[in-house]
Amino acid sequence: MYWLLLGFGLLTGVTTVLFGFGGGFIVVPLLYTLLIALHGTQSEIGQAAMHIAVATSTCVMIFGTGLATRRHFIAGTLRWDLIRPFMLYIAIGAVLGATAALNLNASWLRWAFIIYLLLTILDSVFRPGFMHESQNNIRPMSTAQTASLGIIIGGFAALLGVGGSVMTVPLMRRRGASMTSATAMANPLSLPMAISGTLTYMILASREHVSLGSWHIGYVDVAACIILVAGSWIGIRVAARWIGRIPDRIHAKIYILLLCMVLGVMIAV
Incomplete structure (x- = not known):
């Protein structure tokens, strides 16, 4: 299990630095599947598997x-x-999203994750702007647009444990950003969500007297988080040399392909 987590942590680091996502889209399906396989669906951990996966994902994202x-x-x-x-605004949305997640059924949360992925893929493929090569002339947004979109991005990202990149990358892409710029900006924009979401998952779970055993703080699996972070650090160091070197249209196509792969995993588990 530990070597598998380390390997997927490495993959998380690579996709984080090159595509702006990784923590959620890789950690959530992986950890959910492992927890179910190890503990079964009827155990306390098995019944909370999706919440643990989402909470741990947000914690991994702080470091990644x-x-x-x-x-x-x-x-x-x-x-x-x-x-x-x-x-x-993303930090505010993250608190709201994490609070909502703790009050939702784990099965519903999994299907929300799947629907979110599917809509993102369809939107990126069929709506103009994402797949076309960009000259990186980014159009700014008004204060009202920034506030509303920031809260929505933070809320959905913390609710599903996926970081804001799945919304910020297409958003910046349609406003004229190159894939390099869009994925670069996805990382600092995911950071306030990760911090706010993790603290919310820890504090609210403790208040509800959720006890999942040692190496857990609230819903966060600390042991899994440490191993994933170690792998992520290696992956980021390896992938950093490729920043800005992938052609724009190829970069966009690989981004969509990775989303499709994660969608397949989540439907299969």
């Missing part, structure tokens, strides 16, 4: 997105003038 943000900062691919206005 933080490291990836540093790498993109060094590479000079971040646009802080576009990132800063979103961060507070």
Whole structure:
């Protein structure tokens, strides 16, 4: 189990730095499947498997997105003038989303994750803007747009444990960003969601007297988180050399392909 987590942590690091996602889209299906296989669906951990997977994913993202943000900062691919206005609103949305997740049935949460993925894939493929090559002329948004979209992104991301990249990358892409810029900005935009969401999952689960045994803080599986973070650190170091080197249209197509692969895994489990 530990080597599998380490290997998938490495994959998480690669996809985080190159595509702006990884923590949720890889950790949630993997950890959900492992918990069910190890403990069964009728055990206390098995019944909380989706909540544990989502909460642990948000915790892993604190470290993954933080490291990836540093790498993109060094590479000079971040646009802080576009990132800063979103961060507070995403953090607010994350608290709301994590609170809602703790009051939802785990099976419903899994299907919400699947529907969210499917709609994102269809939207990116069939709506103009995502698949076309961009010259990276990004159009700014109004304060009202930034606030409303930030809260929505943070809410859905924390609810499903996937980070904001699945919404911020298509959003920035349609506003003229290249894939390199869009995926670079997805990392610092996921960071406030990850911090707010993790703290909410820990605090609210403790208040509800959820006890899943040692190495758990609320719904966060600390042991799994540590191993995944270690693998993620290796993956980020390996993938950093490819920042800005993937052709724009190929970058966009690989992004969609990865989403399709994760969708297949979540439907199969």
